[in-house]
Every structure is written in C-alpha cells, then in structure tokens.
Amino acid sequence: xxxxxxxxxxxxxxxxxxxxxxxxxxxxxxxxxxxxxxxxxxxxxxxxxxxxxxxxxxxxxxxxxxxxxxxxxxxxxxxxxxxxxxxxxxxxxxxxxxxxxxxxxxxxxxxxxxxxxxxxxxxxxxxxxxxxxxxxxxxxxxxxxxxxxxxxxxxxxxxxxxxxxxxxxxxxxxxxxxxxxxxxxxxxxxxxxxxxxxxxxxxxxxxxxxxxxxxxxxxxxxxxxxxxxxxxxxxxxxxxxxxxxxxxxxxxxxxxxxxxxxxxxxxxxxxxxxxxxxxxxxxxxxxxxxxxxxxxxxxxxxxxxxxxxxxxxxxxxxxxxxxxxxxxxxxxxxxxxxxxxxxxxxxxxxxxxxxxxxxxxxxxxxxxxxxxx
Amino acid sequence: xxxxxxxxxxxxxxxxxxxxxxxxxxxxxxxxxxxxxxxxxxxxxxxxxxxxxxxxxxxxxxxxxxxxxxxxxxxxxxxxxxxxxxxxxxxxxxxxxxxxxxxxxxxxxxxxxxxxxxxxxxxxxxxxxxxxxxxxxxxxxxxxxxxxxxxxxxxxxxxxxxxxxxxxxxxxxxxxxxxxxxxxxxxxxxxxxxxxxxxxxxxxxxxxxxxxxxxxxxxxxxxxxxxxxxxxxxxxxxxxxxxxxxxxxxxxxxxxxxxxxxxxxxxxxxxxxxxxxxxxxxxxxxxxxxxxxxxxxxxxxxxxxxxxxxxxxxxxxxxxxxxxxxxxxxxxxxxxxxxxxxxxxxxxxxxxxxxxxxxxxxxxxxxxxxxxxxxxxxxxxxxxxxxxxxxxxxxxxxxxxxxxxxxxxxxxxxxxxxxxxxxxxxxxxxxxxxxxxxxxxxxxxxxxxxxxxxxxxxxxxxxxxxxxxxxxxxxxxxxxxxxxxxxxxxxxxxxxxxxxxxxxxxxxxxxxxxxxxxxxxxxxxxxxxxxxxxxxxxxxxxxxxxxxxxxxxxxxxxxxxxxxxxxxxxxxxxxxxxxxxxxxxxxxxxxxxxxxxxxxxxx
Numbered sequence: 001x002x003x004x005x006x007x008x009x010x011x012x013x014x015x016x017x018x019x020x021x022x023x024x025x026x027x028x029x030x031x032x033x034x035x036x037x038x039x040x041x042x043x044x045x046x047x048x049x050x051x052x053x054x055x056x057x058x059x060x061x062x063x064x065x066x067x068x069x070x071x072x073x074x075x076x077x078x079x080x081x082x083x084x085x086x087x088x089x090x091x092x093x094x095x096x097x098x099x100x101x102x103x104x105x106x107x108x109x110x111x112x113x114x115x116x117x118x119x120x121x122x123x124x125x126x127x128x129x130x131x132x133x134x135x136x137x138x139x140x141x142x143x144x145x146x147x148x149x150x151x152x153x154x155x156x157x158x159x160x161x162x163x164x165x166x167x168x169x170x171x172x173x174x175x176x177x178x179x180x181x182x183x184x185x186x187x188x189x190x191x192x193x194x195x196x197x198x199x200x201x202x203x204x205x206x207x208x209x210x211x212x213x214x215x216x217x218x219x220x221x222x223x224x225x226x227x228x229x230x231x232x233x234x235x236x237x238x239x240x241x242x243x244x245x246x247x248x249x250x251x252x253x254x255x256x257x258x259x260x261x262x263x264x265x266x267x268x269x270x271x272x273x274x275x276x277x278x279x280x281x282x283x284x285x286x287x288x289x290x291x292x293x294x295x296x297x298x299x300x301x302x303x304x305x306x307x308x309x310x311x312x313x314x315x316x317x318x319x320x321x322x323x324x325x326x327x328x329x330x331x332x333x334x335x336x337x338x339x340x341x342x343x344x345x346x347x348x349x350x351x352x353x354x355x356x357x358x359x360x361x362x363x364x365x366x367x368x369x370x371x372x373x
Numbered sequence: 374x375x376x377x378x379x380x381x382x383x384x385x386x387x388x389x390x391x392x393x394x395x396x397x398x399x400x401x402x403x404x405x406x407x408x409x410x411x412x413x414x415x416x417x418x419x420x421x422x423x424x425x426x427x428x429x430x431x432x433x434x435x436x437x438x439x440x441x442x443x444x445x446x447x448x449x450x451x452x453x454x455x456x457x458x459x460x461x462x463x464x465x466x467x468x469x470x471x472x473x474x475x476x477x478x479x480x481x482x483x484x485x486x487x488x489x490x491x492x493x494x495x496x497x498x499x500x501x502x503x504x505x506x507x508x509x510x511x512x513x514x515x516x517x518x519x520x521x522x523x524x525x526x527x528x529x530x531x532x533x534x535x536x537x538x539x540x541x542x543x544x545x546x547x548x549x550x551x552x553x554x555x556x557x558x559x560x561x562x563x564x565x566x567x568x569x570x571x572x573x574x575x576x577x578x579x580x581x582x583x584x585x586x587x588x589x590x591x592x593x594x595x596x597x598x599x600x601x602x603x604x605x606x607x608x609x610x611x612x613x614x615x616x617x618x619x620x621x622x623x624x625x626x627x628x629x630x631x632x633x634x635x636x637x638x639x640x641x642x643x644x645x646x647x648x649x650x651x652x653x654x655x656x657x658x659x660x661x662x663x664x665x666x667x668x669x670x671x672x673x674x675x676x677x678x679x680x681x682x683x684x685x686x687x688x689x690x691x692x693x694x695x696x697x698x699x700x701x702x703x704x705x706x707x708x709x710x711x712x713x714x715x716x717x718x719x720x721x722x723x724x725x726x727x728x729x730x731x732x733x734x735x736x737x738x739x740x741x742x743x744x745x746x747x748x749x750x751x752x753x754x755x756x757x758x759x760x761x762x763x764x765x766x767x768x769x770x771x772x773x774x775x776x777x778x779x780x781x782x783x784x785x786x787x788x789x790x791x792x793x794x795x796x797x798x799x800x801x802x803x804x805x806x807x808x809x810x811x812x813x814x815x816x817x818x819x820x821x822x823x824x825x826x827x828x829x830x831x832x833x834x835x836x837x838x839x840x841x842x843x844x845x846x847x848x849x850x851x852x853x854x855x856x857x858x859x860x861x862x863x864x865x866x867x868x869x870x871x872x873x874x875x876x877x878x879x880x881x882x883x884x885x886x887x888x889x890x891x892x893x894x895x896x897x898x899x900x901x902x903x904x905x906x907x908x909x910x911x912x913x914x915x916x917x918x919x920x921x922x923x924x925x926x927x928x929x930x931x932x933x934x935x936x937x938x939x940x941x942x943x944x945x946x947x948x949x950x951x952x953x954x955x956x957x958x959x960x961x962x963x964x965x966x967x968x969x970x971x972x973x974x975x976x
Binding site: 195220369 | 903923925926927928929930931932933934935936938939941942945946948949952
C-alpha cells in the first residue's frame with residue numbers, strides 16, 4: 001500500500017516573532033474559528049477522492065503558526081476526524097508544534113490522550129534576554145516547565161528547536177543553551193542558523209544598522225559546536241539541522257527530503273501527491289472564502305516533471321546525512337558530471353552506494369543544490 | 374495633383390521649444406485645423422512616428438509636412454512644417470532643418486517660462502535669420518503666467534513678445550491666430566526657379582523598398598522625375614525615380630520647385646551618401662557652389678557594446694548594420710575586451726543618442742547588452758610627436774609614452790530656480806567647470822553659463838543636475854573645442870587581473886577619490902566566491918585603492934520543509950540564472966552591473 005503524510009497548518013500566533021516571515025495572524029483575530037471550519041471542508045474534499053483509499057497515513061503533523069493555541073478538544077477532534085476519514089496507521093507519528101507558554105499539565109494530558117505522540121516545542125534559546133530580543137513571549141523557565149509537564153503527561157517523544165547566530169550571541173552563550181537543552185534530554189533537537197528574512201522585524205533592524213549579527217566564522221563555529229555537543233550526548237545527526245536519539249528521527253519531515261508524498265491542508269500548505277505539486281493561498285480570508293464557496297484554495301498546481309523530480313530527489317535528499325542512492329545520478333551524464341565536480345570541491349563524498357554531503361558540504365548545501373539545477 | 378504653387382504663397386517654418394513645452398501637440402493641432410488629418414487619424418503627436426520618439430516625447434529625426442491653408446484674406450497658402458529634433462545631441466540636424474525655413478514658432482510653456490533649450494533653440498533660429506513668432510502655450514493650466522512668460526521672452530531672448538500668441542494646443546485655443554501670423558509674418562522663400570538646382574538635404578532615411586529617401590528643400594531651381602542629380606559633397610550622381618511631399622502621407626508629385634520641401638527617391642543604397650546639410654544639384658547644370666553650412670558630423674561619445682550571451686555577437690553586428698542604414702551619424706567597429714569578449718566600440722553624437730541606440734538594440738532586436746561607461750575622444754600626444762585619438766581607455770598608450778593630453782570642452786547653459794543655485798554651483802565646481810556667466814532672469818530664476826570638460830558631463834551630469842535641483846534645472850550645451858588637461862588612466866584589477874572594460878580616464882586630482890569609490894562600489898556588487906577576491910585600483914603599477922571580498926564559507930538553508938522546498942527551488946533557479954549571466958575575469962565571476970559601476974561612483 002502507498003503512504004502519504006498529512007500536514008495541517010495553523011497560521012495563528014500570540015505575536016509575530018522578530019525573525020518570522022511566515023503567514024501568521026494574531027490568535028484573537030475573527031478568523032480563528034472560521035479557519036477550523038474551512039479546514040474541515042478542505043480535508044473532507046480530499047478524503048472523498050477515490051485515490052486516497054489506496055493510501056495509509058503514517059504521519060500527521062500539526063504545524064504553523066502555533067497550533068497549540070487552539071483548545072485541546074479542537075485539535076483532538078481534528079485528529080479523530082482524520083482517523084475516521086483516512087487509513088491512519090495505528091502507530092502513526094502524530095506531531096504537534098507548541099509554544100512553551102501555551103502548554104500546561106491539563107492540556108498536555110488531554111492532547112496526549114487525544115493521540116498526539118510527538119511534541120515539538122519552539123524553545124529557541126535558554127537565555128531570557130535573547131528570548132526577549134526574538135519577541136518570543138516566553139521565558140527559559142517556562143520552556144523547562146513545559147518540557148517537564150509534557151513528560152509528566154506521558155510524552156515519550158519530545159523535540160526542541162533552538163536558534164543560533166543570534167544578534168550579539170557569542171559561542172559561550174550558545175554552549176550554555178546547548179547544555180541546558182541536553183540536560184532536559186529531549187528525544188529530538190533541531191538547531192537552526194538564524195536567517196534574516198525579508199519583511200521581518202530583524203530585516204528592518206538590520207537595514208537600519210541596529211542589528212549586530214555574529215560573523216560568518218562565529219556562526220560556523222556555533223554550528224560545528226552544536227554537532228559535536230549533540231553527538232557526544234548521544235544524538236545522531238540525520239539532516240543538516242536535525243538531530244535525534246536513535247529511532248526518534250521525525251518520520252513526517254523525512255518525507256519532504258525523500259520527496260515522498262505529502263498532503264498539506266490549511267494556509268499556504270504545499271502538497272506533493274499523485275504526480276502533482278500544489279500550493280494553497282497565502283491569504284487567510286481567501287482561504288476561508290474559497291472553501292465556503294465550495295472551491296479549493298489552490299493557487300499553484302503543476303504536474304511533476306520526471307527530470308525535475310529526480311533533481312529534487314537529489315538536492316533535497318542530500319540534506320540527509322545518509323545522502324542519496326548513487327543510482328539517482330548514474331543514469332544521467334549531466335548529473336554525474338555535476339556530482340564529480342562537487343566531489344572535487346570537497347562538498348560531496350561517496351560512501352558505499354550513497355552520495356553524501358561532507359562536513360564542509362553541509363555548510364554549502366545551497367551551492368550544491370544550485371550546481372544540480 | 375496640384376501644380377503651379379506660387380512661390381509667394383509658400384511659407385516654410387519650424388516649431389522650436391524646450392522639451393515638454395508642447396511642440397508636438399501644437400503640430401498636431403495645426404495639421405488638424407488645416408484638414409491635413411482628421412482628429413480621428415491623429416494618433417496624438419503625429420509627427421513622432423517611432424515608438425521611442427512617442428515614449429520619450431522627443432523627435433529624433435526631422436520631418437516635413439505640407440499643409441494647405443485657406444487664409445482670411447481668401448488666398449490658399451502652402452505651408453511646410455519642418456519638424457526638428459529637440460535635443461542637444463542633434464543640434465547640427467536642428468540647424469539644417471532651420472536653414473530650410475523662413476520662420477519659426479517659438480513655443481514657451483506659460484507655467485514653466487523660458488528654459489535652457491528654449492534659449493539654445495531660439496538662438497539657433499535667430500542665427501538662421503528666421504522670423505520668429507513667439508507662442509505662449511498651455512494657457513489653460515492654472516499655473517500659467519502669460520505676462521511673466523512674455524517678459525522672459527523679451528528680457529532673456531531679446532525678442533519682441535508684444536505680438537506673442539497665447540495658446541493652448543491641448544484645448545485648440547489660438548490655432549487660427551497662429552496660422553494667420555504665419556501668413557503675415559513669415560516671408561515667402563526667396564530663390565530663383567531659373568537658377569541651377571540647389572536642394573538642401575534636411576534629413577534622409579532608409580526604406581527597405583526604395584533605398585535612401587532624401588528630404589530636401591529646393592533653395593534654387595527645380596527638379597522632376599528623371600532629373601540626374603549630384604550630391605555635392607561626394608560628387609555621386611543619381612537619377613530621380615520618384616518625388617513628392619508628405620501631406621502627412623507621402624504624395625507623389627511631378628515636380629518640386631523653388632521653396633518647396635519634399636522627398637526624393639533616387640535609388641541610393643547608403644544613407645551615408647545622403648548627408649544632412651549636403652546640397653543636391655543637377656548634373657547637367659550644376660550649381661557653382663553648395664549651400665553653406667554643411668559639415669561632417671563626428672561622434673562625440675563612445676562606449677563598448679557587448680552581448681551578454683557571447684553567441685549573439687553576429688546578431689549584434691546585424692542589428693548595428695540595420696540601425697546604421699537609417700542613422701549615418703552613429704559609428705561602430707569591432708573591438709575585443711578580455712572581460713567581455715567580442716563586441717563593438719560605438720560612437721554617438723551624445724548621451725541621448727547613445728541611450729536611444731542601446732534601447733532600440735534591446736527592444737527591436739531583443740539583444741541583452743552590456744554597455745561600458747561612456748567616454749569622450751581624448752587627444753594624446755606621444756613622445757614620437759604624434760597625436761592619437763583615444764576613444765577607449767584600454768587603448769591609451771603607456772604613461773611613459775604620453776607627453777600631453779587634451780580633452781573636449783563644452784559651453785553649457787543651465788537655467789534653474791535660484792534656491793538650487795548653491796547645489797548647482799557645487800556640482801559644476803566638482804565637475805571641473807569654469808563659470809563664464811551668472812545672470813538672474815527674474816527674482817526666482819537664474820541662468821548659469823559654464824565651461825566644462827565633456828567627460829565630466831557624459832558621466833551622469835544631467836542626472837545629478839536634475840537631482841540637485843529637484844528636477845527644475847534645464848541644461849543645454851555645445852562643444853567648443855579641445856583644451857590641455859592633466860589626466861590619468863585608472864585600471865581596476867580583480868585578483869591581479871586588469872578588467873579592461875572598467876578602466877577609465879580621469880582628472881589626476883580626482884583619481885584617488887574615484888578609484889576608492891569604484892573599489893568600494895565593486896565590493897558591494899561582486900558576490901562572494903569560493904575564494905577571496907582582491908579588488909585593486911591602480912595608476913600604472915601603483916595601487917591606489919584596495920578592497921577585499923571575503924571567501925564564501927557558508928551557504929545553507931537551515932529550515933527546509935513543506936513549502937520551503939518549492940520556495941527555495943525557485944530562489945536557487947533564479948540565482949543560478951543570475952550566475953549564468955555573469956562575466957568571468959580570471960576565476961572571478963562579476964555581474965553585469967559591475968560594468969556600470971564606473972558611472973555611479975560620482976559624488
């Protein structure tokens with residue numbers, strides 16, 4: 001049987017973070033309730049497709065935005081609705097992205113009972129001044145309490161996100177944050193280099209010269225320190241930014257790099273399903289209106305071109321530490337030639353029947369990708 | 374066809390004005406009023422028939438339209454409206470068009486008053502001995518000030534403006550008055566129908582089917598189909614195959630006689646042979662001398678043109694050849710640049726002429742071009758005592774062989790609101806200008822005359838002038854000649870290799886500052902590469918500025934899930950496309966805009 005991962009987007013937050021360029025709205029906006037109705041309509045439309053009968057659902061991912069802003073009943077109802085409509089595997093990975101300030105023993109316990117079995121908590125830093133700078137609306141202490149509460153509620157798969165390369169951040173501060181994170185022994189850790197995206201508060205500050213970002217060398221040092229600290233603590237790196245204890249790699253996210261089929265519901269959600277790539281509107285009212293009018297909120301739809309898919313397989317597959325099977329390139333002279341060039345550059349290496357990024361290559365993954373395009 | 378037009382009933386005139394003062398709209402109204410075209414036919418601004426002309430609101434080539442006008446005195450008159458190019462680059466062409474006229478309508482915008490081109494064009498018309506009829510246009514605008522404009526015309530131009538006609542070409546006000554004034558004030562053409570033929574070439578252009586079409590004013594004599602003509606500057610003979618006038622559509626006639634303005638087709642292949650200002654005469658009975666005033670026009674501004682896609686070099690050659698068919702004033706010859714490959718060194722009458730040609734190449738021939746910074750022609754005296762004309766900095770002889778430099782100078786007239794005077798004086802000072810005159814036209818307006826090196830003008834002087842005067846200042850210039858100068862060539866090097874297309878010649882005193890600015894600018898333009906890039910500017914072997922682009926060590930997307938995948942892929946595709954368009958110097962990849970950086974470092 002074929003499988004497809006389901007993603008559901010919740011584009012509402014307490015406030016916009018200083019680094020965030022996603023399409024989010026304040027949770028109190030009038031759209032928060034209508035949005036859930038629209039989601040149901042969209043999910044039901046796809047559930048009615050005969051093609052989906054042949055698929056099992058190994059992963060369900062609630063991302064955003066901040067899905068944990070919704071009451072646990074709302075989220076649990078959605079889970080059970082999906083379980084009714086689709087062939088969700090009994091051991092499916094069901095992830096919820098959560099903001100530390102939204103978590104408490106009560107809702108955690110309810111969510112756990114409702115079927116959420118993986119919690120991805122946006123901690124970002126264990127240093128309060130940085131949390132303020134990032135506009136996170138939570139403290140390091142709140143984050144720790146949330147993690148403890150999740151454990152107490154029964155969660156056995158907890159993921160933490162951290163950001164490095166913050167304005168004025170030095171290596172010592174980053175090491176502290178890493179150690180704090182490791183001491184909480186989450187099953188999964190993602191470490192992301194801060195990138196200044198257009199339209200964010202940080203972008204504006206940078207333009208005005210109000211942001212002192214660490215040098216490229218410091219940022220590289222932070223990344224490499226993260227890799228060695230996490231490695232020493234028993235985490236395996238399985239992707240450029242993702243680390244997990246053995247057996248805890250995120251099944252859902254792996255699908256993106258494997259170019260395995262995924263269906264995305266909600267605002268700006270993307271799908272790669274049944275030979276088609278699809279993207280939803282990035283406007284909340286458009287999304288709600290389209291579904292209320294019985295239409296799909298799709299703004300982009302393309303058939304997947306075989307060569308393009310093959311290249312996507314290579315450039316996104318190489319983000320994983322295991323790399324890509326050699327057979328993806330050996331049939332096509334252009335891809336083979338490019339791979340040879342990248343090996344000469346010291347960015348790729350061949351290990352057994354796989355092609356992988358080298359440690360230097362990990363810092364140059366976008367250059368590698370462009371070489372294949 | 375109508376024949377037997379009496380010489381006494383012919384009126385030949387042009388319209389001269391500053392840009393945007395309403396010249397083309399007035400021409401349209403005159404044509405409509407006299408019934409030459411209906412309003413419906415008039416595609417707004419009839420005389421400008423190239424797209425570019427319409428968009429830029431300027432007339433690039435001259436035209437002449439015949440209008441028949443039934444005057445209030447009952448007589449039918451034949452008018453020839455001779456349109457002139459409205460820009461300084463084409464002042465020679467303007468002077469030849471004016472030489473074909475007996476009168477000129479001087480159009481002044483009632484809200485703007487007299488501007489720099491008003492003065493330049495009015496003086497050209499006065500010098501040509503024309504009867505000038507001042508027209509105060511745009512009186513429908515709320516900001517129109519007819520009396521003040523009248524005063525300006527009198528004070529600045531020294532013309533009697535008491536009879537100036539208040540007009541709104543847009544609203545059709547004052548059109549009959551203008552036509553009547555032409556009848557009354559513009560004298561009929563002089564000349565003798567029985568004298569040997571003298572035809573003044575006002576313009577010529579290439580027609581795919583007919584070859585060169587010559588626009589001519591018959592100054593003396595007459596000509597017919599079958600007449601054997603001679604072009605006096607080249608002494609080449611041709612037989613007239615067809616002739617006629619524009620009404621405004623081409624209308625074939627049997628004969629063109631003294632005073633008339635029309636076209637001749639004589640099977641001439643090359644517009645290079647039909648030079649503006651030259652005289653057409655009859656082989657059988659040639660004129661004793663040509664009409665005075667003819668001169669060979671020489672390009673003043675040069676730049677290198679290269680295709681971004683090196684495979685399209687031959688396409689560029691074809692396109693240049695086609696454009697030259699219609700414009701013999703522009704020159705090109707192949708050149709090679711280490712950085713840019715094969716291209717052409719092109720010579721233009723001025724900056725606008727250069728921009729127009731570049732734009733037409735890109736638009737009509739779909740070529741993507743890199744143009745190097747424009748330069749003037751320097752005269753360099755070498756130790757051997759020979760004078761070399763240098764139109765490309767890369768061709769400059771080594772420093773040791775140069776005894777002296779000369780560069781072209783212009784006399785420029787600037788008119789502006791006086792609040793910007795300080796900024797304009799500073800700009801002229803920075804551009805090595807020498808003040809010749811400073812005159813207040815009225816309480817708010819000032820006229821400056823400066824002598825400036827042309828090379829300081831070709832590098833964005835006009836843009837800077839507009840910018841420091843918030844768009845108010847107007848500018849016009851004429852080239853006055855060559856003067857001694859203390860100049861040096863600055864080379865730009867990337868990792869030790871000279872980028873020949875970026876070398877520039879500048880005043881020695883400014884060389885350090887400009888070298889530093891260029892190096893700084895290049896640092897922002899050159900993307901980081903896998904290795905460090907040293908940007909150095911040098912005079913000869915002496916490094917005078919240095920910047921470093923550090924090596925790229927990290928380029929990785931941290932978060933890459935769901936929608937990021939599509940977004941990133943698109944971004945990478947775009948970046949890769951950008952890389953393909955870069956030019957390689959040694960191992961260093963440079964984007965195209967780097968070649969324009971020289972232009973943008975001033976101030």
